[in-house]
Each structure stands twice: as C-alpha cells, then as structure tokens.
Amino acid sequence: MTYQIKISKDINIQDINEILDLIGWGAYLEDQWPIIKDKSTFMVEVLQDNKTIGFARVVDDTRMCMIYDVCVHPRFQKKGIGTLLMQEVLKYINDYNFATISLFYDMNNKGLENFYRKFGFELIPNAMRLKK
16 A cells, blocks of 8 residues: 655545544634644654545643644554554654653553553553643
C-alpha cells in the first residue's frame, strides 16, 4: 500500500469527522473546526487515494504538549497507519524541549496502551479530570 503523509492545517474535515464517528468518538461540529485548527500547533493526515484514513494533532504552549485525536479509519487499523501518525507527531515534538508530553486514550483498550508504550509513553498516577 502507498500512503501519503500530509502535514498541514488544510485538512479534510469531512473525512476526519467520518473517522471520528466510525471509531465512536463523535464528529466535531463544523463551527468547532476553525477553533481546533487555530489552537492546534501541528496536524497530520495519512491519505490513500486522496482520502484521509488517519489523523492526529498536537496542542502546545511551548512548555507543555498534548497529543489529540490519533485516529485511524477502522478499515485501515492494524496496518501501520497509527504508527505513521505517531512517527510524524514525534518528529514535530522532538524539535522542542517540552517539559511534559501527554495524551489521552481509552484505558479499556489495552491494545492502545501497548501501542503508546512502544513510543515511550507510560501511565501516570497523578492525573485528574473535571467531571461535568
């Protein structure tokens, strides 16, 4: 398979929203995308035949960095697309001296935990989130 990697904020919103829906995260609203693009410091898509099949983004403030929306179309999962995305994200991150680099993932999916561990991530016990 030949894949194209596209690093740009000129992203295919419809394709990405479709992936987010298919994996159960839910699509972003159209009026959220301009804000998401503005706040994201790095965006990467993996395409096949000009169709987005994977996406990831980074939000940072030059000190702290958070990886968001690492997602792959279900038909293309387990084919190395997530690895391609993470490699591109890590290339971007390695150009900076961030104090912290974090991400969220579905803790019920042990495969994801192992996936992120292979890139050097580890679970931390001191994180909290505000319940709404």
